[in-house]
Amino acid sequence: MVKGTINRRGGIRTHTELNQDQLYVTVDLLVMTIRQERLTLLLSRRTNPPYASRWALPGHFIGMEDSAEKTAENLLKEMLPVRPYLEQLYTFSALNRDPRGRVISVAYLALAPFKQLESVMARQGNTFAAFQVATDREELLLTGESGEELTETDLAFDHGKIIRTGVRRLQGKLDYTDIGFAFLENQDAFTLTELQTVHEAVMGTKFDKSNFRRQIQNRYIRSGQMKSTDMQISGGQGRPAGIYRKIRTDDSTIWS
Amino acid sequence: MVKGTINRRGGIRTHTELNQDQLYVTVDLLVMTIRQERLTLLLSRRTNPPYASRWALPGHFIGMEDSAEKTAENLLKEMLPVRPYLEQLYTFSALNRDPRGRVISVAYLALAPFKQLESVMARQGNTFAAFQVATDREELLLTGESGEELTETDLAFDHGKIIRTGVRRLQGKLDYTDIGFAFLENQDAFTLTELQTVHEAVMGTKFDKSNFRRQIQNRYIRSGQMKSTDMQISGGQGRPAGIYRKIRTDDSTIWS
DNA sequence: CCAAAAGTGTTGGTCGTACACCCATGC
């Protein structure tokens, strides 16, 4: 009857059945990246009920020894080589959101360059998969690599709602914060076109090259948060692009 | 040993001692208003340990029957005649934030006109008090009605940090959302000067009258979210002010 | 030379800022 219990060391042992007189807290992660010029989300396929074989956000119960943020970081350590940009998104606490019992979820937004996700995809290709997120519409639409489409009702729990909240937050913060840089493979060496691709993927619209550049220069270069190096991209087609560098301004302000 | 337990009906019975193997979730409220042209916060004086006799945010444990938002609403029902603007702020989950045990807090921002707080202040004047919030500085400074000053370390738990987070959020959202209107006594009849007072109180700066008006008109009147009535304020000094009316655009989007 | 991608310049409109000025009321 009461199989799921929290113990002080290792968190939850088994989750198939939860104590009905107790309240549980989990962390769910929206691991997002830019892949093939599209906003892309990492989902994991559930193996156990409820929602067995459905796609869900990677998550973990919060144990007695970890804060929500630490729980998120621990989960991310199993997936990514380095700690990505991480921001608390929202806490979901509707009564019926988990059929197993009373589970509250603190959702986090994690943004990383796709390069860092490749290792997980290779190792755990069975359980994890990348889905393109349609960013030009209000309703949720996810597209898998084989072309399969998921809408909000196809996902486990209330994860569709969580994803929509995350996409809105990302789009909202893109043009008044640093957040877009988190998707760049190397913040010490990137081109303005790469940065523009990030913005276009997130917003789901194309921008004018000239205007985008001026906008970025006004926002970041005039204030010293970004610098132009004297290096250039060598290999590609066309005229070589100038390489820019983001200045790490580590004000670790929790800007929720 | 284990006095504090959650039961299905009534939530927590006693809080002086919590089960050390269990995780608890509370809701804490930042009830804010504008009073005497200053941003003002409602605090409650703790009667029980820990932090007995210290000032703290009003809060309540989440029981098995209520979501976080519902818990916040229930708490607010005991304080205010009508439901105020309510928005989830952030979830605080540091391990040491409550000496009684492992308590996670979901903080909410509640904004109301001062008029609606007067009844609580009158009824429960002993436990509740209004503190002016210094909005022109990064560090926390609260000033009570008798002139007493509180800084972050004077408050119970991590409530100082919660308050700082709330003030930042309020200031950040003031000029790209509706949020300022929540402080108006009557959204169907207010003057632009009243609205300007709200903005000045929240931001801690003065604005140019002419520019503020044009800005508001561009933002809200051109888009039909606000209308000018043909009524005027009668009683006061000086030229009578035109009365405006906010159009209720009930998109209940969770814009966290 | 041509395609492709990077990068610059120009022009018109909108908006924020600073500041000077006019209007209606109470006393």
Add this chain to the structure above:
DNA sequence: GCATGGGTGTACGACCAACACTTTTGG
């Protein structure tokens, strides 16, 4: 009339959008 608060007008600079144009590479 005069103080008080409400409300308008103007002029400058910054910035955004649209669009035409130039520069440097590979093939």
